[in-house]
Amino acid sequence: AQSVAQPEDQVNVAEGNPLTVKCTYSVSGNPYLFWYVQYPNRGLQFLLKYITGDNLVKGSYGFEAEFNKSQTSFHLKKPSALVSDSALYFCAVRDIRYGNKLVFGAGTILRVKS
Amino acid sequence: GAGVSQTPSNKVTEKGKYVELRCDPISGHTALYWYRQSLGQGPEFLIYFQGTGAADDSGLPNDRFFAVRPEGSVSTLKIQRTERGDSAVYLCASSAGTGVSGELFFGEGSRLTVL
Numbered sequence: 356a357q358s359v360a361q362p363e364d365q366v367n368v369a370e371g372n373p374l375t376v377k378c379t380y381s382v383s384g385n386p387y388l389f390w391y392v393q394y395p396n397r398g399l400q401f402l403l404k405y406i407t408g409d410n411l412v413k414g415s416y417g418f419e420a421e422f423n424k425s426q427t428s429f430h431l432k433k434p435s436a437l438v439s440d441s442a443l444y445f446c447a448v449r450d451i452r453y454g455n456k457l458v459f460g461a462g463t464i465l466r467v468k469s
Numbered sequence: 470g471a472g473v474s475q476t477p478s479n480k481v482t483e484k485g486k487y488v489e490l491r492c493d494p495i496s497g498h499t500a501l502y503w504y505r506q507s508l509g510q511g512p513e514f515l516i517y518f519q520g521t522g523a524a525d526d527s528g529l530p531n532d533r534f535f536a537v538r539p540e541g542s543v544s545t546l547k548i549q550r551t552e553r554g555d556s557a558v559y560l561c562a563s564s565a566g567t568g569v570s571g572e573l574f575f576g577e578g579s580r581l582t583v584l
Contacts, residue, residue: 359511387569398473398560398575399512406570445511451569454525455500459511 357382357450359460368436370469376431378446378460387449388429389457390420392442399445405429416440436467471495473576475561481582482551490546490579494563501544502573503536504560512560518544551583 358381368374380386387406391399403414410422420431429446446460474493482488494501500519504512514528521541529535533551538544548555558580562573 389572391575396577398577399562399573401572401574404570404572449569454517455519455564455569456502456514456517456525456528457573458514459504461509461511 356453357386357448357458359446359448359458361444361446361460361463363463364461365464365466367466367468370438370467371435374433374436374440374465374467376444376446376463376465378429378431379427380429380446380448381427382448382450382452384450384452386429387451388420388422389447389449390414390418390429390431391445391447391459393445393462394442402431402444436465438467438469441465441467473561473563473574475559475576475579477579478577479580479582481584483584484551484553486551486583488548488551488581490548490559490561490581492544492546492561492576494542494544494561495565495574498563498565498574499541500564500566500571501538502562502564503544503546504562506558506560506578508557515546515559548581551581553583556581556583 360379389404390402405422413419447457476491503515506512517525518538533549535547558578560578562575564571
């Protein structure tokens with residue numbers, strides 16, 4: 356079965372600095388990978404996804420993620436962090452061998468300080 | 470509205486009671502998912518509908534949990550004989566089409582507290 360690991364419970368970064376939120380995955384077939392963001396007391400919002408093609412995918416709010424098959428990683432990045440980026444971030448994977456369900460990681464809290 | 474709507478937003482009940490949580494997906498979305506999110510954890514898959522049928526119910530924790538989607542639109546998650554461990558935020562999501570590449574669009578959740 357598919358699984359996702361987000362090794363950092365929390366990431367702290369200064370405003371204006373680049374940020375990275377890490378994600379590694381495990382699937383038996385080709386992965387479909389997603390990033391979501393959750394603000395306090397709100398539902399999850401879709402940021403970006405990797406299905407196929409270019410390993411660098413760009414998404415909402417200036418975020419991007421790089422798919423690395425050899426390292427089974429899909430790290431979320433942003434060149435210049437904003438205080439408003441502070442939120443809970445979830446990586447998720449879908450392995451179509453196991454149907455359409457999306458399996459989520461435990462989440463990483465991102466804190467951007469001014 | 471344009472997004473996924475969930476009601477109630479908050480539900481407090483007593484141990485042993487029956488609870489229903491409702492989800493109204495984005496219009497035209499054929500796929501509907503239920504997840505459960507406990508404090509400090511990621512969303513945990515419960516069940517997935519394609520149209521009216523449950524295509525994957527492997528995440529339902531036990532037979533106290535049941536979900537229906539009789540007309541292929543609105544879905545209801547039903548929990549019998551609630552236990553304190555059922556306390557969580559129940560999230561509903563919908564997705565267009567049957568493709569595996571589609572992203573899920575989530576509602577704001579129903580927070581269930583079992584006393």
